[in-house]
Amino acid sequence: MREVSPWLGWVDTLTGLEAKTRRTFEALDGLLERVIADHRRRRRPGPGGDGRPDVDGAGADDDHRDFVDVLLDVNEMDNDAGLRLGTDSIKAIIMDVFAAGTDTSSTVLGWAMAELMNHPDEMRRLQAEVRGAIAGKDADRRDVTEEHLDRMPYLKAVISETMRLHAPAPLLIPRETTEDTELLGHSVPARTRVDFRSVPFGAGRRGCPGAGFAAPTVELALANLLYHFDWPAPTAHGGGVGTPPVDLSEVYGLSVRLKTPLILVAKPWLG
Missing domain, CATH: 1.10.630.10 (Cytochrome P450)
Known part of the structure; x- marks a missing residue:
């Protein structure tokens, strides 16, 4: 309702939709934060990162790269084109x-x-x-x-x-x-x-x-x-x-x- 008629935004609060939307956002945002943090941990030099074996013998070499790693590559690269993806x-x-x-x-x-x-x-x-x-x-x-x-x-x-x-x-x-x-x-x-x-x-x-x-x-x-x-x-x-x-x-x-x-x-x- 808020997006269609901003002056009726109070209806979403009254019906509980606003609170439900915020809870859903917080749950999804927390999940994505954990996924990104896990990938960043595996990419760090040292145990468990940068392709070196971690405590259970699994590495983070190219065979384990996925779509999130590609996005983090863009996030971490240095370039003059101004292309840089933030976490959001x-x-x-x-x-x-x-x-x-x-x-x-x-x-x-x-x-x-x-x-x-x-x-x-x-x-x-x-x-x-x-x-x-x-x-x-x-x-x-x-x-x-x-x-x-x-x-x-x-x-x-x-x-x-x-x-x-x-x-x-x-x-x-x-x-x-x-x-x-x-x-x-x-x-x-x-x-x-x-x-x-x-x-x-x-x-x-x-x-x-x-x-x-x-x-x-x-x-x-x-x-x-x-x-x-x-x-x-x-x-x-x-x-x-x-x-x-x-x-x-x-x-x-x-x-x-x-x-x-x-x-x-x-x-x-x-x-």
Whole structure:
């Protein structure tokens, strides 16, 4: 409320939202402080730092470097370009990675599985494509890898359609036509949600820098779920002829999720 109407900020205090937000911030901030402090400790010269063995024999060599170490490199480097990340900036970037790079991917995966459960013909077609892509010389492979994704055009189409129907960050990107129109020979009725291919990741200068990583991550996760398991249809919610087995009602927030938790039964596929 405070961000929308500052003069109504007292409502957040009265309802307890202000205190809850502060407690959440303090918990997350404390966690990030500990993560950064642990990395700085390991990077110090001497026992437990700078690649030298510590008391349990573990080192901090390049094999143990991660994303936080890269951010600390920028924080500690001497340069004339004025590029230097402070601790608060490092915390913000880490939160961006977890919030924007993890929550949105799991949300898209959940919506994709829900839509596929409600469209069994498309589920079977997609499973046939995924399993067919690993047939032949790759039949002994235990998992779908990135090199297989180019053989799965229908998988990419399913994920694109999922993001069109259920954009994971709806406050940023949904668009819909205001009137009936025609585009490239196709009739588009008014109020049709239209997302270009890159729109789920934003566009222009505010575009998501992780788009090239997020897309194959979701593709690999969904492909492996469909490759290794068969998914029997759950009992339809609410009953009734023609009722879809999965309730697609939404619950709103910074990301839009299924209102009812998606509970499915996975049967291992033995090939």
